[in-house]
Amino acid sequence: MERLRKIGDVVLKMEGISLAFGGVKALADVSFEVRAHEILAIIGPNGAGKSSMLNVINGFYRPQQGSITFHGRTRKQMEPHEAATQGIARTFQNIALFKGMSTLDNIMTGRNTMMKRNLLWQALYYGPALKEEIEHRAACERIIDFLEIEAIRRAPVGKLPYGLQKRVELGRALAAEPTLLLLDEPMAGMNLEEKQDMCRFILDVNDEFGTTIVLIEHDMGVVMDISDRVVVLDYGRKIAEGTPDAVRANQTVIDAYLGVAH
Amino acid sequence: MTIPAAASAADTLPKLVLDNARRRGHRAAFREKDYGIWQQWTWQQAADEIRALACGLAALGLKRGDKLTTVGDNRPRLYWAMVATQAIGGVPVPVYQDSVAAEMGHVLAHAGVRFAVAENQEQVDKLIEIKEICPELELIVYCDSRGLKHYAQPYLKSYAEVQEMGRAFATANPDFFDATVACGQGGEVALITYTSGTTGQSKGVMLTFANLIETARNAAQLDGLGENEEMLSYLPMAWVGDIIFSLGQSYVCGFCISCPESAATVLADLREIGPTYFFAPPRIFENILTSVMIRIEDASAPKRGMFRYFMNLARRVGADILDGKPVPPADRLLYALGEALVYGPLRNVLGFSRVRLAYTAGEAIGPDIFRFYRSLGVNIKQLYGSTESSVFVTVQPDGHIKADSVGVPVPGVEIRVAESGEVMFRGPGVFHSYYKNEEATRATKTPDGWVRTGDAGFVDADGQLHIIDRAKDVGRMKSGGIFAPKYIENKLKFFPYIREAVAFGDERDFVTAFLNIDLAAVGNWAERRGLAYSGYADLAQQPVVLDLLDDCVRKVNADLASESRLADSQIRRFLVLHKELDADDGELTRTRKLRRAFVVEKYAPLAEALYSGRDRCAIETEVTFENGRKGRISAELIIRDVPAVPTLCKAG
Numbered sequence: 073m074e075r076l077r078k079i080g081d082v083v084l085k086m087e088g089i090s091l092a093f094g095g096v097k098a099l100a101d102v103s104f105e106v107r108a109h110e111i112l113a114i115i116g117p118n119g120a121g122k123s124s125m126l127n128v129i130n131g132f133y134r135p136q137q138g139s140i141t142f143h144g145r146t147r148k149q150m151e152p153h154e155a156a157t158q159g160i161a162r163t164f165q166n167i168a169l170f171k172g173m174s175t176l177d178n179i180m181t182g183r184n185t186m187m188k189r190n191l192l193w194q195a196l197y198y199g200p201a202l203k204e205e206i207e208h209r210a211a212c213e214r215i216i217d218f219l220e221i222e223a224i225r226r227a228p229v230g231k232l233p234y235g236l237q238k239r240v241e242l243g244r245a246l247a248a249e250p251t252l253l254l255l256d257e258p259m260a261g262m263n264l265e266e267k268q269d270m271c272r273f274i275l276d277v278n279d280e281f282g283t284t285i286v287l288i289e290h291d292m293g294v295v296m297d298i299s300d301r302v303v304v305l306d307y308g309r310k311i312a313e314g315t316p317d318a319v320r321a322n323q324t325v326i327d328a329y330l331g332v333a334h
Numbered sequence: 335m336t337i338p339a340a341a342s343a344a345d346t347l348p349k350l351v352l353d354n355a356r357r358r359g360h361r362a363a364f365r366e367k368d369y370g371i372w373q374q375w376t377w378q379q380a381a382d383e384i385r386a387l388a389c390g391l392a393a394l395g396l397k398r399g400d401k402l403t404t405v406g407d408n409r410p411r412l413y414w415a416m417v418a419t420q421a422i423g424g425v426p427v428p429v430y431q432d433s434v435a436a437e438m439g440h441v442l443a444h445a446g447v448r449f450a451v452a453e454n455q456e457q458v459d460k461l462i463e464i465k466e467i468c469p470e471l472e473l474i475v476y477c478d479s480r481g482l483k484h485y486a487q488p489y490l491k492s493y494a495e496v497q498e499m500g501r502a503f504a505t506a507n508p509d510f511f512d513a514t515v516a517c518g519q520g521g522e523v524a525l526i527t528y529t530s531g532t533t534g535q536s537k538g539v540m541l542t543f544a545n546l547i548e549t550a551r552n553a554a555q556l557d558g559l560g561e562n563e564e565m566l567s568y569l570p571m572a573w574v575g576d577i578i579f580s581l582g583q584s585y586v587c588g589f590c591i592s593c594p595e596s597a598a599t600v601l602a603d604l605r606e607i608g609p610t611y612f613f614a615p616p617r618i619f620e621n622i623l624t625s626v627m628i629r630i631e632d633a634s635a636p637k638r639g640m641f642r643y644f645m646n647l648a649r650r651v652g653a654d655i656l657d658g659k660p661v662p663p664a665d666r667l668l669y670a671l672g673e674a675l676v677y678g679p680l681r682n683v684l685g686f687s688r689v690r691l692a693y694t695a696g697e698a699i700g701p702d703i704f705r706f707y708r709s710l711g712v713n714i715k716q717l718y719g720s721t722e723s724s725v726f727v728t729v730q731p732d733g734h735i736k737a738d739s740v741g742v743p744v745p746g747v748e749i750r751v752a753e754s755g756e757v758m759f760r761g762p763g764v765f766h767s768y769y770k771n772e773e774a775t776r777a778t779k780t781p782d783g784w785v786r787t788g789d790a791g792f793v794d795a796d797g798q799l800h801i802i803d804r805a806k807d808v809g810r811m812k813s814g815g816i817f818a819p820k821y822i823e824n825k826l827k828f829f830p831y832i833r834e835a836v837a838f839g840d841e842r843d844f845v846t847a848f849l850n851i852d853l854a855a856v857g858n859w860a861e862r863r864g865l866a867y868s869g870y871a872d873l874a875q876q877p878v879v880l881d882l883l884d885d886c887v888r889k890v891n892a893d894l895a896s897e898s899r900l901a902d903s904q905i906r907r908f909l910v911l912h913k914e915l916d917a918d919d920g921e922l923t924r925t926r927k928l929r930r931a932f933v934v935e936k937y938a939p940l941a942e943a944l945y946s947g948r949d950r951c952a953i954e955t956e957v958t959f960e961n962g963r964k965g966r967i968s969a970e971l972i973i974r975d976v977p978a979v980p981t982l983c984k985a986g
Contacts, residue, residue, distance in 0.1 A: 176370075213369035218480075223598035225370060276481065 077282045079300065080108030082141075084129070084252060084284075089138035091124055091308075098124040099135065100308045106252070111278055111285045113295045113316075116305035117328060122288045123165060125305070126254045129286070130155040130162055142252075156185050161250035163241045165257045165288075171230030175221060175240050178229055179212045182247025215243045218280070219273060235266035242273065246281075253277065255287040259294055267291065271298055296320065304328070345520030346543040348384070348421035350585040352515060355381035358561060358588050364410040367595035367603055375410060377588070383411075383497070385511050388418035390500030391449065392510065394473060394491075398423030401445050401526070405429050405438070405461070406453020408567045408593040411477045411493055413580065415451040416525065420543075422514050424449075426525045427538070428572040430924045431457065432917075434958075439464035441528050442471060445538055445769065450474045451493070455481040462487065520544040526769050527574050529721050538769030539574070539721045549724040549763035550582030552745045556729065557691050563589035563611040564688070568600045573925065574721040575695070579613055582724075605685035612692040616699035617926060619714070622684055623703055624830050628858050644672035645709075652677075652709025657733050677710050686712050693717050693729075696925060698801070698820075700828035701737040708735070716740050718799060722778065722785050723747075724763030728799050739798040749799060755790045756805045790818075807930065809840030815902030817845065819930070822903060825893060829886040830855045834915045834922075836933055837905070838941055844906040844978075846944035848937065849883055850874075850914050856882070871969055874910040880974055883910065887976050895979040904978045907944050909951070911937075912969035918958040940971065949973050 084106040091099040099121045106112050114122045127133040129140070131150035139146050142158065150160075161182070169178050187194070187208065193201040216222055219239050224232060229240050238258060245253055258274065259267045275298055277283050289295050295302060296316040304312040304319060306328040312319050319325055344353040354363065359378035366373050375383065396402065402419040404412045404426060416426040427445045429438055431453070438460055442450075448470050452458045454477065461474050476482060477493045504511060524543045528536045553559075567580040580591045589611075594603040601622070604612075630641050651665045661669075681687050692707070692714040699716060707714045715730040718740035727749065730741035743749050747761030760783045767775040779785050790805040802808065803818040811817050817839040826835040826847065833852040839845035851874050860867060860879070867873040891904040915921040921933050934941065936955070943951035954968035 210369065213371075217369055220596070222370070222595045223602070226602075279483070280480070 077109045077279075079110045082106070083108045083143060085141040086125075086129070087139045087141070089125070089128055089135045089140075091121075091128060091133055091135045097308050099128070099305075101138075102305065102308070102310045103138075104303050104310065104313060106284060106286055108284055109278070109282050110300040111274070111287065111298055113299035113302045114286065114288050114305060115290070115292075115295055115302060115319075119307075120305040121308040122305055123256055124308075126162060126256055126286070126288065129252075130160050130254060153185075156248065159249070159251035160254065161245040161248040161252075162254035163238070163245050163256060163258060165260065167234075167237045167241055169229045169237060169241055169244070172228055174226050175224050175229055175232075175243070176212060176216070176226065178240055179215055179243045179247045180208060182244035183208045183211065185248065211249075212243075212247055215246050218246075218276070219243050235262050235269070238262070238266075238270065239273070242270075242277075246277065246283075249281075250283060253283050253285045255285060257288050257290065259289060259291055267294060274298060292320075345547065346420065346515070346518035346522070347417050347524065347546070347581060347585055348388075348515045348518060350547070351377070351381050351384060351417055352512075354585065354588050361561065361588065362590040363584075363588075364413070365590060365592040365607075366410050367593070367599070367606075370595075372592070372606075380410070380414065384414045384418045384421065385504065386497040386500040387414055387493070388421040388500065388514075389503040389507075389511055390496035390498070391418060391424070392422050392514070393499050393503040394449075394496065396422060396424050396449055400424045400449065401427050401447040402449040402451065403427045403429055403442055403445070403447045404451045404571065405457045406431050406477065406571070407597060408569075408571055408576070408580070409453055409477060410593060412451060412453065412571060413567075413591075415475075416581065419449075420518065420524060421511065423517065423522075425523055428525070428527060428577070430570050430572045432570075433924060434918065435460040435463045439467045441536065441538075442468045445526055445528075446470045448472050452476050454478040458482060458485070458490065465489075518543070520547070523766055525577065527572060527577065527721055537771055537774055540766040540769050541574070541577075541721075541724055542766050545724045545763050545765060546578065546582045547586060548746070549726050549744075549761075550578055550586045552747075552762070553578075553726045553729070554583050554587050556744055557732075559583060559587050559589070559611060559691070561588040563587065564607055564609045565589065565591050565611045566594065566600070566604055566607050566609050567591045568594050568597075568603075569613065569615075570924070575613060575725055578725045579611075601685070605683070608685055608688045610688045610690045612686070612689050614692070614694060615696040615925070616694050616703065617697070619694060619699065619707060620703055620830075623706055624852070624855055626680070626684070627830070628854070631858070631862070641676060644676040645706075647672055648677065648709035649705060652711065653705060653735070656708055656711055656713060657735065673711070681710060681712065686710075689713070691715070695719060695725075695740075697927070698824045700824075702828065704737050718801060719763075720787060722765045722787075723759060723761070724765070726763060727759045727761075727787075730798075734796065734798075736796075736798060739794065739800045741799065742797055743799075749793070750784070751792055752786075754805065755792070755808075757787045757789050757791045757799065757801070758784045759787065760784045811839055811845070811902050812841060812843050813902050816900070817903050818900070821900070822847070822890070822894070822905070823928070825890045826886065826905075829889075831859065831882060832886060834928065836915075836928060836930070836937075837903075838934075838944065839903055842945065845903045846941070847887070847905050847908040848933075848940065849908055849910045851879065851883070851910060853914070870914060871912045871967070874912060875969070875972055877972075880910065880972060883908070884974055884976060887974075888979070891976065891979045895981045901981040905976055906978060907973055907975055909940065909944065909971045909973045911940075912953065912971060913955065913957060913967060916958075919956070944973060 082105045087103045089099050089102045116122050128135050131152040134149040140150055189201045189204055229237055259270050278285055302316055302319040304325050311324045312322045344350045354377040360376055362374050363377040363380045364375045402424050404415050406412050419426045427447055429441050450461050452461055458476050465471050473489050475491050475493055475496050479492055520543045523540045524546055526538045526540050528538050569576045584591050592607045594600045647668055651661045654661050689712055695717045717729045719725040719727040726744045727747055728741045728743050747759055749759045752758055764785055788805050789801050790803050790808050791801040793799055803820040807819050809817040819837040822837040823835040826832050831852055832849055834850035836848040853870055887905050887908055894900045894904050917924050940951055950970055952970045956964055956966055958964050
């Protein structure tokens with residue numbers, strides 16, 4: 073597919089990341105780079121350390137070794153609030169929405185870090201606070217339009233089908249206007265039609281806003297179709313990296329997925 | 335009612351727009367829900383938008399007589415595109431937004447369309463695909479640029495871009511627009527709308543400005559429409575009904591039309607707008623009623639009880655109160671209580687609080703559904719018409735509503751029933767001719783202006799018209815009794831569990847039928863019984879579901895047995911199809927009417943099985959998915975026998 077925005081420089085560099093929970097080594101000396109405007113997929117069998125890697129990127133987990141370079145600044149670990157304010161947003165493998173709140177309110181929470189007025193102003197709901205609220209609402213409505221979820225704007229998300237909840241979660245992540253979007257299995261548990269819709273939205277986000285996307289996915293068809301590059305993890309180690317075609321042909325990857333006699 | 339001189343001088347839609355901008359320039363003309371807010375344009379703003387677009391199209395070379403197609407959901411910009419085209423003498427050819435590329439290609443190639451205005455990427459993709467078979471298509475204008483940024487085709491332009499060119503053009507030629515609008519004549523062809531093709535390949539019906547404006551005006555006067563009406567424009571823009579309501583009557587009366595946010599939000603938008611004037615095909619009224627009934631079934635026992643009690647009361651006296659007939663004072667009092675507790679809140683939830691006038695047409699509406707709305711106090715009326723008549727032929731008159739008739743002719747229209755039983759009409763709305771189809775025009779329109787409708791019907795003692803069926807579909811049973819398939823199918827479809835039905839019986843000993851279950855209604859019914867199913871095909875063949883339908887068929891038979899002429903056409907065997915009949919597979923038209931000949935041919939083995947005495951039949955069919963891919967599904971269908979109900983005379 074032809075791209076509107078050319079893939080640019082490295083925006084995120086993970087170097088020698090190791091993460092252990094007690095004796096369990098989740099990640100062992102993993103290094104890779106993410107470039108501006110690209111879609112990078114992280115794949116691997118269950119327990120390979122994919123979600124852990126996302127959690128390290130946005131500061132949920134603190135790696136014991138290694139360094140993270142984001143927008144030119146190198147640090148040992150990311151702080152979650154720092155990640156959020158610097159333009160990293162994410163979705164979760166098990167949907168983490170506020171079930172009792174409407175689609176619109178859930179998406180509004182994604183703009184939390186951008187709201188400047190303090191609690192008192194917001195409680196007064198007058199003057200600058202009102203103006204700010206209108207601006208944020210307008211931004212959320214653009215996302216609702218973009219993701220074609222107008223019909224469920226007022227519906228409590230707990231009552232929505234799974235595929236739509238996933239879309240709302242993507243909406244909330246987009247509300248933060250991220251430059252780097254982390255998607256943890258955005259298509260898990262979806263039927264074919266929902267998967268196709270989600271693929272289209274991911275590509276559209278990348279195209280329309282130029283957002284860099286790192287995603288974890290199990291569906292190989294999806295990974296091969298939409299990603300520019302693939303990083304393969306197995307037992308916490310990086311075993312391959314490259315274009316989808318190169319990775320598919322890689323014998324180590326095939327062994328990891330199909331299993332070999334040790 | 336006298337019409338102001340200024341209005342009668344405006345004999346084309348573009349002139350009416352300018353006229354409205356002069357007389358009620360500050361009043362709302364169009365609304366569209368976008369980004370969650372109702373955006374509004376006044377008549378003056380709409381006129382300016384139309385002027386900019388018309389000048390832009392003229393600058394791009396659209397000439398008098400050129401065809402321009404519009405395709406997309408109801409959007410003000412597409413309505414403007416139609417009028418802008420007319421303003422410079424072009425002819426709009428609106429097409430159905432859900433038609434697949436091949437269908438659209440056929441229409442555009444036949445019409446020789448040069449320009450297209452498309453809503454979004456989806457429609458642009460289709461137009462690009464069919465450009466090869468439509469050599470005359472030169473330019474595609476799109477309203478919404480999303481996803482179109484890397485389309486490099488030189489023949490693509492954005493709506494805003496064209497309007498920008500138009501503004502520059504208008505500055506250079508300040509008199510152009512008013513002069514070209516003044517050139518328009520009432521007798522000119524205003525647009526070509528392609529029929530839905532119930533009877534094979536669709537035909538392009540040419541309607542003149544006079545057709546649209548006079549018909550719109552007559553009907554508006556009949557039911558007292560004014561500039562304060564509110565209407566939701568949500569039906570396909572290519573359909574003549576939407577053209578008459580959203581272009582004709584809105585421009586003639588000067589009322590505002592509102593376009594919903596998306597097809598999925600229509601019911602919510604309906605509630606927000608609270609229209610005073612509403613049109614919906616029976617199917618929509620049926621769907622709304624079904625959704626109400628499903629929610630009532632899930633409500634708590636006291637609420638259910640209250641609903642039942644007051645709906646029974648409404649069924650008894652509601653329609654009479656609406657018609658102004660005498661009703662006992664005690665019932666009136668109870669009805670007023672019901673109004674406060676049930677009817678008012680229910681109408682509010684449905685968005686019908688302000689409806690003064692609701693029309694339905696296109697198919698027969700179930701008498702129960704019809705009575706439900708009338709007893710709630712919604713003034714719903716049936717009308718009868720066609721594309722060839724600019725919609726209005728007959729309308730049910732206030733105060734004399736008969737559920738099974740379609741009413742009396744609107745002012746200016748005459749009707750007569752030919753010896754063959756076919757209904758014919760004549761009036762100001764009679765179409766100009768079929769585009770590039772002289773033969774069909776001659777076959778439909780007599781030299782003295784009568785139009786054959788192809789419907790069989792009769793006029794009763796009150797002068798009200800009743801429609802039985804398509805004239806060519808009325809057949810004979812071997813026993814000699816008449817067989818009116820649509821009549822039987824409608825009776826079946828009036829049950830909420832049955833979505834579609836196809837009856838067979840011409841030249842046969844007895845009548846049989848294919849049925850489609852209504853997945854929402856039967857699905858809910860099954861859930862309440864704790865019945866597990868995996869999908870449509872599975873649910874449709876469950877024995878309890880077949881029992882449910884068996885019951886419906888028996889009731890239809892009892893009904894038929896009570897009408898001596900139709901007693902022979904009781905349904906003796908039926909089966910439930912393994913897939914829903916679908917327009918994508920060519921089984922229904924885009925307006926969801928059955929394409930009988932096609933269905934009969936496609937499912938011939940099943941029809942044979944119905945008459946062979948077997949109790950099962952295997953079938954494999956091709957299906958088209960929404961994304962255009964094709965697949966095959968196969969199933970084994972169970973055939974059920976139903977006993978005939980003895981007619982009264984036989985029993986006696």
